[in-house]
Amino acid sequence: MRRGLGVMAGALLTLLVVGGAGWMFREQLAGLLGFQREPVVVSPEAAAAAEEKIAGLRDGGKPVRLSEIEMSSLLRYRSPAWVQERFHEPSVEFSGDTVRLSGTVATDALPSHPDLDRVRILLPDSSRIQITGRVAPLPSGKVAMEIDQVDFAGIPVPERYYPAVLQRFGRRDEPGLAPTALALALPKGVKSARVQEGYLVLTP
Secondary structure (H helix, E strand, O other), rough: OOOHHHHHHHHHHHHHHHHHHHHHOOHHHHHOOOOOOOOOOHHHHHHHHHHHHHHHHHHOOOOOOEEEEHEEEEEEHOOOOHHHHHHHEEEEEEEEOOOEEEEEHHHHHOOHHHHHHHHHHHHHOOOEEEEEEEEEEEOOEEEEEEEEEEEEEEEOOHHHHHHHHHHHHOOOOOOOOOOOOEOOOOOOOOOOOEEEEEEEEEOO
16 A cells, blocks of 8 residues: 555656656747747747748748737838838737738828818827728739728828828839738748738748
8 A cells, every 4th residue: 555655656756847847948848849939029039930930931831820929020120111210119910801000100190181180289299000901912922901991099091091191101003002002022932921810821
Protein backbone atom coordinates (compact mmCIF):
# COMPACT_ATOMS: atom_id res chain seq x y z
CA MET A 1 0.00 0.00 0.00
CA ARG A 2 2.78 2.37 0.98
CA ARG A 3 4.66 1.45 -2.18
CA GLY A 4 1.57 2.25 -4.23
CA LEU A 5 1.19 5.62 -2.53
CA GLY A 6 4.88 6.29 -3.11
CA VAL A 7 4.55 5.55 -6.83
CA MET A 8 1.50 7.82 -7.10
CA ALA A 9 3.28 10.62 -5.22
CA GLY A 10 6.32 10.25 -7.47
CA ALA A 11 4.18 10.36 -10.58
CA LEU A 12 2.34 13.44 -9.30
CA LEU A 13 5.63 15.17 -8.49
CA THR A 14 6.95 14.36 -11.95
CA LEU A 15 3.83 15.81 -13.56
CA LEU A 16 4.15 18.97 -11.49
CA VAL A 17 7.82 19.38 -12.40
CA VAL A 18 7.23 18.73 -16.10
CA GLY A 19 4.14 20.92 -16.14
CA GLY A 20 5.95 23.72 -14.33
CA ALA A 21 8.87 23.53 -16.73
CA GLY A 22 6.48 23.57 -19.64
CA TRP A 23 4.85 26.72 -18.29
CA MET A 24 8.18 28.42 -17.59
CA PHE A 25 9.51 27.66 -21.04
CA ARG A 26 6.23 27.91 -22.94
CA GLU A 27 7.58 30.56 -25.32
CA GLN A 28 10.56 28.42 -26.31
CA LEU A 29 8.42 25.30 -26.66
CA ALA A 30 5.93 27.15 -28.84
CA GLY A 31 8.75 28.26 -31.11
CA LEU A 32 10.17 24.72 -31.34
CA LEU A 33 6.75 23.31 -32.19
CA GLY A 34 6.10 25.95 -34.82
CA PHE A 35 3.39 27.79 -32.87
CA GLN A 36 3.34 31.58 -32.61
CA ARG A 37 1.47 33.58 -30.03
CA GLU A 38 -0.78 36.19 -31.59
CA PRO A 39 0.21 39.75 -30.59
CA VAL A 40 -2.22 41.39 -28.19
CA VAL A 41 -1.06 45.03 -28.36
CA VAL A 42 -0.21 47.36 -31.23
CA SER A 43 3.57 47.58 -31.27
CA PRO A 44 6.69 47.47 -33.49
CA GLU A 45 7.04 43.84 -32.43
CA ALA A 46 3.54 43.03 -33.71
CA ALA A 47 4.41 44.74 -37.00
CA ALA A 48 7.57 42.63 -37.24
CA ALA A 49 5.53 39.47 -36.53
CA ALA A 50 3.14 40.38 -39.35
CA GLU A 51 6.04 40.96 -41.73
CA GLU A 52 7.43 37.58 -40.73
CA LYS A 53 4.11 35.94 -41.60
CA ILE A 54 4.08 37.62 -45.01
CA ALA A 55 7.67 36.53 -45.63
CA GLY A 56 6.62 32.99 -44.72
CA LEU A 57 3.80 33.21 -47.25
CA ARG A 58 6.31 34.07 -49.98
CA ASP A 59 8.64 31.27 -48.95
CA GLY A 60 6.07 28.59 -48.14
CA GLY A 61 3.29 29.47 -50.55
CA LYS A 62 0.56 29.10 -47.93
CA PRO A 63 -2.14 31.64 -47.00
CA VAL A 64 -1.67 33.63 -43.80
CA ARG A 65 -4.10 35.43 -41.52
CA LEU A 66 -3.36 38.83 -40.04
CA SER A 67 -5.25 40.00 -36.97
CA GLU A 68 -6.57 43.48 -36.24
CA ILE A 69 -3.59 44.07 -33.93
CA GLU A 70 -1.09 43.02 -36.59
CA MET A 71 -2.72 45.16 -39.29
CA SER A 72 -2.91 48.16 -36.95
CA SER A 73 0.76 47.69 -36.14
CA LEU A 74 1.72 47.51 -39.81
CA LEU A 75 -0.16 50.73 -40.53
CA ARG A 76 1.29 52.50 -37.52
CA TYR A 77 4.91 51.42 -37.86
CA ARG A 78 5.43 50.34 -41.47
CA SER A 79 3.31 52.75 -43.53
CA PRO A 80 4.97 55.08 -46.06
CA ALA A 81 5.96 58.47 -44.67
CA TRP A 82 3.17 60.30 -46.53
CA VAL A 83 0.56 58.09 -44.83
CA GLN A 84 2.04 58.65 -41.38
CA GLU A 85 2.08 62.41 -41.98
CA ARG A 86 -1.66 62.47 -42.73
CA PHE A 87 -2.99 59.63 -40.61
CA HIS A 88 -1.90 59.35 -36.97
CA GLU A 89 -2.40 56.42 -34.59
CA PRO A 90 -4.27 54.29 -37.13
CA SER A 91 -6.22 51.23 -36.06
CA VAL A 92 -8.02 48.46 -37.95
CA GLU A 93 -11.10 46.44 -37.04
CA PHE A 94 -12.66 43.53 -38.94
CA SER A 95 -16.31 42.48 -38.82
CA GLY A 96 -17.64 39.93 -41.30
CA ASP A 97 -16.33 41.16 -44.65
CA THR A 98 -16.12 44.76 -43.42
CA VAL A 99 -12.99 46.74 -42.59
CA ARG A 100 -13.13 49.71 -40.24
CA LEU A 101 -10.08 51.96 -40.47
CA SER A 102 -9.70 54.85 -38.07
CA GLY A 103 -7.05 57.40 -37.21
CA THR A 104 -6.46 60.97 -36.20
CA VAL A 105 -6.18 63.61 -38.92
CA ALA A 106 -5.89 67.38 -39.02
CA THR A 107 -9.28 69.08 -38.85
CA ASP A 108 -8.47 71.19 -41.91
CA ALA A 109 -7.58 68.07 -43.94
CA LEU A 110 -11.19 67.51 -45.00
CA PRO A 111 -13.08 69.52 -47.62
CA SER A 112 -15.71 72.05 -46.64
CA HIS A 113 -19.02 70.53 -45.54
CA PRO A 114 -21.98 72.43 -44.00
CA ASP A 115 -22.31 70.15 -40.98
CA LEU A 116 -18.58 70.20 -40.32
CA ASP A 117 -18.20 73.91 -41.02
CA ARG A 118 -20.81 74.74 -38.37
CA VAL A 119 -18.72 73.07 -35.66
CA ARG A 120 -15.24 73.29 -37.18
CA ILE A 121 -14.27 76.22 -34.98
CA LEU A 122 -15.19 74.17 -31.90
CA LEU A 123 -13.09 71.17 -32.93
CA PRO A 124 -9.47 70.65 -31.87
CA ASP A 125 -6.67 70.90 -34.40
CA SER A 126 -7.09 67.19 -35.10
CA SER A 127 -9.98 64.73 -34.77
CA ARG A 128 -10.70 61.07 -35.29
CA ILE A 129 -11.81 59.89 -38.73
CA GLN A 130 -13.42 56.47 -39.26
CA ILE A 131 -13.66 54.88 -42.69
CA THR A 132 -15.78 51.75 -43.12
CA GLY A 133 -15.70 49.64 -46.27
CA ARG A 134 -15.02 46.33 -47.98
CA VAL A 135 -11.99 44.86 -49.74
CA ALA A 136 -12.31 43.92 -53.43
CA PRO A 137 -9.73 42.89 -56.09
CA LEU A 138 -8.56 45.22 -58.86
CA PRO A 139 -7.31 44.28 -62.37
CA SER A 140 -3.91 45.78 -61.51
CA GLY A 141 -3.35 43.19 -58.78
CA LYS A 142 -4.01 45.70 -56.03
CA VAL A 143 -7.09 45.66 -53.84
CA ALA A 144 -9.69 48.37 -53.49
CA MET A 145 -11.21 49.45 -50.24
CA GLU A 146 -14.73 50.33 -51.33
CA ILE A 147 -16.01 52.96 -48.93
CA ASP A 148 -19.42 52.51 -47.30
CA GLN A 149 -19.24 55.23 -44.67
CA VAL A 150 -16.97 58.04 -43.45
CA ASP A 151 -17.35 59.72 -40.06
CA PHE A 152 -15.26 62.65 -38.90
CA ALA A 153 -15.39 63.79 -35.26
CA GLY A 154 -18.52 61.64 -34.94
CA ILE A 155 -20.25 63.40 -37.84
CA PRO A 156 -21.25 61.30 -40.89
CA VAL A 157 -19.78 62.73 -44.09
CA PRO A 158 -22.14 62.59 -47.14
CA GLU A 159 -21.06 60.21 -49.90
CA ARG A 160 -20.61 63.03 -52.44
CA TYR A 161 -17.62 64.19 -50.41
CA TYR A 162 -15.87 60.78 -50.36
CA PRO A 163 -13.75 61.35 -53.51
CA ALA A 164 -12.41 64.63 -52.11
CA VAL A 165 -11.70 63.00 -48.73
CA LEU A 166 -9.89 60.07 -50.37
CA GLN A 167 -7.79 62.38 -52.53
CA ARG A 168 -6.46 63.92 -49.34
CA PHE A 169 -5.17 60.45 -48.49
CA GLY A 170 -3.41 59.90 -51.80
CA ARG A 171 -6.12 58.35 -53.96
CA ARG A 172 -5.26 58.08 -57.67
CA ASP A 173 -7.50 56.98 -60.53
CA GLU A 174 -6.84 53.58 -62.06
CA PRO A 175 -8.82 51.00 -64.10
CA GLY A 176 -11.68 49.42 -62.18
CA LEU A 177 -11.41 51.79 -59.22
CA ALA A 178 -14.68 53.45 -58.21
CA PRO A 179 -14.64 57.14 -57.27
CA THR A 180 -15.50 56.14 -53.71
CA ALA A 181 -12.74 53.53 -53.39
CA LEU A 182 -9.08 53.66 -52.43
CA ALA A 183 -6.50 51.40 -54.13
CA LEU A 184 -4.07 49.60 -51.83
CA ALA A 185 -0.95 47.78 -52.98
CA LEU A 186 -0.46 44.22 -51.77
CA PRO A 187 2.90 43.07 -50.37
CA LYS A 188 5.27 41.38 -52.81
CA GLY A 189 4.27 37.76 -53.37
CA VAL A 190 0.67 38.29 -52.27
CA LYS A 191 -1.92 37.81 -55.01
CA SER A 192 -5.19 38.35 -53.18
CA ALA A 193 -6.68 39.53 -49.93
CA ARG A 194 -10.04 39.09 -48.23
CA VAL A 195 -11.56 39.70 -44.81
CA GLN A 196 -12.82 36.54 -43.16
CA GLU A 197 -13.78 35.65 -39.56
CA GLY A 198 -12.06 38.66 -38.07
CA TYR A 199 -8.80 38.36 -40.03
CA LEU A 200 -7.28 39.65 -43.22
CA VAL A 201 -6.48 36.52 -45.24
CA LEU A 202 -3.60 36.85 -47.73
CA THR A 203 -2.99 34.24 -50.40
CA PRO A 204 0.01 33.72 -52.70
